[in-house]
Amino acid sequence: MRAFRAVMAGAVAAAVTVAAGCGGGAETTTPRSRPLQVGLVYDIGGRGDRSYNDAAAAGVDEAKRNLTGLRVREVEAAQGEPAGRKVERVRALAEAGYDPIIAVGYSYAPALASIAPRFPRTRFAIVDEPTVSGPNITNLLFASEQGSFLMGAAAAMRSRTGDVGFVGGNRSPLVRKFEVGYVQGVKHVKPRARIRIAYLADPHDLSGFDRPDKACKTARRMYRAGADVVYQVAGASGAGVFRAADQADAWAIGVDYDQAKSADPAVRHVILTSMIKRIDVAVYDYLAGVADHTVTSGRIVYDLKRGGVDYSLTGGHIADLHPRLERLKQEIIHGRLKVSPG
Structure with missing residues (x-):
């Protein structure tokens, strides 16, 4: 399952650390017999920005190659859109049965804080701070x-x-x-x-x-x-x-x-x-964890020691x-x- 971790072994350690004080988080998985239906919501610029969003896209692309039956729906953000549009975007994916849903960027924090409690059996992840707490939310953070x-x-x-x-x-x-x-x-x-x-x-x-x-x-x-x-x-x-x-x-x-x-x-x-910033590794690791029922809620910090940031x-x-x-x-x-x- 963790093929990308093996590929990246020279640059990134296989394990990630759950930040102190979070107790490792609660497992947010529920058994699924159908393929994973992943919802991915981008930040401003979307796929093709040659930077932040593309790093997340690379992790998803690697997951598609290595995790059996993965299906992904990618949704773009629009420049200048009201905050409510992000809430609507996340809610629409949850209502359509996508699980997990990955939000790229801190601007989605209010949307996850609002929507995740309404869909307790859906797993959510958000890239970057601020931290959004919840038994079904994983925060992918970077030093x-x-x-x-x-x-x-x-x-x-x-x-x-x-x-x-x-x-x-x-x-x-x-x-x-x-x-x-x-x-x-x-x-x-x-x-x-x-x-x-x-x-x-x-x-x-x-x-x-x-x-x-x-x-x-x-x-x-x-x-x-x-x-x-x-x-x-x-x-x-x-x-x-x-x-x-x-x-x-x-x-x-x-x-x-x-x-x-x-x-x-x-x-x-x-x-x-x-x-x-190894957003690609964080996103891949999260999806691999969902696939093999080991994903946890709470904060997961990628720092220099863990290979989460580098030059x-x-x-x-x-x-x-x-x-x-x-x-x-x-x-x-x-x-x-x-x-x-x-």
């Missing part, structure tokens, strides 16, 4: 501050100007964790470095994750002001940061996915590295930095270096 610390360290090591940037899709607590980790990493390597920070939207406005033109203008201002490395945590908007880096002959850092492989080929050469070496641009980054990574894993989430 993004740890991976972002390494991105900050890499940016500071590579920067010639001592001036780097950060562009976030919106000013939500989730994206702030990336910023906080990144700043800690930069300052650990270069305490006097200048860090330019910009967000494309307010905390509850998801449009910032699908505004590549706005992201391009924002990053362009940073590069013109002196930044030579910019880390983007902006979903589909990240394409705009890559475009600005290409125009400025500077570096950009990707997120969620190995974007030196997934971005437009015309800009891949400017992607220094990417903070990989990419594609392009060879940080080959010379790799030994130093690995030392920092091991210090975090073994608790000698603490990274605050905020």
